[in-house]
Amino acid sequence: QQQLQESGPGLVKPSETLSLTCSVSGDSISSSRYCWGWIRQPPGKGLEWIGNIYYLGNTYYNAALKSRVTISVDTSRNQFSLRLTSVTAADTAVYYCARQIGYSGSSGASDMWGQGTMVLVSS
């Protein structure tokens, strides 16, 4: 049974960089069947997609965040990561990593999610 687990600091200062890692267990992140992504949810609000990455490195990003976001994959550690620069209070949210089935751009859907990690942006 595949599992995803987010890790990283729960508190980030304004203007600094948020860095999170998602560890994938139970299957190889290099499987061509899947894409890997990040989604966030501000407190009391809805879901916001951040971006996706395939194991070969091709990425898809939310246009609203694209200038600040980098998603990367480390196949040797079976992990993928999120970097979000120049954070503000508006970036405070629960951050989820997820596995996507189907095809990015058409049928892609996240069928497995991590438990989520709360990140507070505050000085």
Place this chain on the structure above:
Amino acid sequence: SYELTQPPSVSVSPGQTASISCSGEKLENKYVCWYQQRPGHSPVLVIHQDTKRPSGIPERFSGSSSGNAATLTISGTQAMDEAEYYCQAWDRSTVVFGGGTKLTVL
């Protein structure tokens, strides 16, 4: 930017059928999926590719799509189905989520 519109709330009596809509421009040309999120929990995929139910999702969950709207239907709604439901679609190379619908089982 592309938008998906959902009603903020839907109420249903136990055992009855709940329908949650999701509308968007030219939605008939896109695949829609649906997530269930109970308070304090991660979202769970309940429908993908408009009508497909992942393994482990009860048969009472079904999806349909016609014209500019997609619908999640829960037949024989149970108390455990009370949750927030989100629709999702791709627009070009971007994932778009609906605003979410709070399903209350009265």
